[in-house]
Amino acid sequence: MLKKIDQFLFQYTSKQPFGFLRIATAFLCLCVFMCINGSIQSLIGLNGLVGREITEATIGSDIMPRISWLINPLLHAGFSDATSITILMWIYFLAIILMMVGLFTRPAVFIVWMIHLMLHQSTVQFSYGMDAFANLLLFYCLIMPTHKYYSFDAILFKNIKKPNPAYESFCVRILQIHLCIAYFFSGFSKLLTPGWVSTDGIWQSLTVPNYKTVDFSFLANYPIVTALLGCSVIVLELFYPIFMYVGKTRKIWLIAILLLHMFIGLFMLLPFFGLVMIIFNIAAFGWNEFYPAKIFATNKQE
């Protein structure tokens, strides 16, 4: 039993997705930053839409990180609230760029993770699922050896330790198991919800005005198609942990789940939520399946 656990956790050989994970997560953070930066004063400013004092009052515990921990010292130093937020956003932006190129990767990832977490905590009323998953990926970027791959650190600093296969195997397994749990529970909760097994779940998801770019009302004429779509989403999510570990079905299951998230991103006005899940899937399973060198090798053989 212990041997099997050891084999599963520490002896899994795969192409290392850590460089991709770091760059893609930084890209996601950069995209979100570009979108919210123009309205950041209204989100976290003292005179914002709700006001930072009110949004932070709902954080239950005093030890939970919040953005005022960084802003208050700047306010005491004589900066205005707006200037303090701007300074902080510049630091965040620079840290994202450093994280992306892999220069001083560890401190850069730490800064991005901390500021993102603080923003997420302080504006929890304005946050949604994407923020939570981005926080998750940033945390994994921090604890995983993301600085060793596709980074300036690997070129500049020769003292970076050589790859540690056992730990890297462990890290890939963490990503995989986390995704399996996420999809299983997502599928299970949909299965328990009246409507998802019939037509209503997928119908409502596709026709909510705030979440649509294409008019899917034509599906009202095809109840069987709508029901099949709903059931296929449940099957895809519920059996993800099983079929992703069966060699023959892994690729097809992965493509199906990536298409699902591309669909969510493009047609349900949730591009960043779609993107974060695509990044997570590629890092956990896809990098090994679709590793560029593997594709080139196949082409050469042909």
Added chain:
Amino acid sequence: MSILRLRNYITQNKKALLAILFFIHFFLIIVYSTRDIVALSITEKSYLSNFFSISRLRAMDYNLSRALLHTRSSTKENYMGLYLTLTGAQTSFTYFVGNADVEKMIFDLEFKDGTHQVILPEMANNEIALRFKHILSIIKLSKSEAYRDLLVKRITEYETKSYPDLKSVTTIFGKFHIPVFTDYQKNKDMNFKCLYQYHYQIK
């Protein structure tokens, strides 16, 4: 000396320690995901709802509320909450499960000259609109009247501050009910239901 011994112990048992951390971490994630399923059942949205009697359901709701609120009373709970927040282990995985309503906030502005203008909140882009939608959901779901009043008042103030010569503002908060599949075939219109209405006099 003891630090050295600890360091040696960690180096020697690195794999075992990592495996233990792995199981604890994912055990917590499973517990929190199960909590979401139970919460879903408590709000009577799932097939499991029938398995809970009203009294058990209330007791569970109470216990859950206590657990979820990260109360200040216990340091242990605080540190647990901190770990879950930092690692993202408390991330909920039940998106797009419940019925989706569309909440709307509308402002009816009355100017000093007696004229009226109806406006909607202005959003810079889709990302901000998504985030604003979340706060509208919080207003709808909030059980605290004071908190809801405060949120509506602050949003009203923010959205109307660029309008001079205001005499009063009426904020209407409601939701569009999206017809379910079978209802849609009979009636394609969405129904707007006003949930709360606030009237503010500008001094």
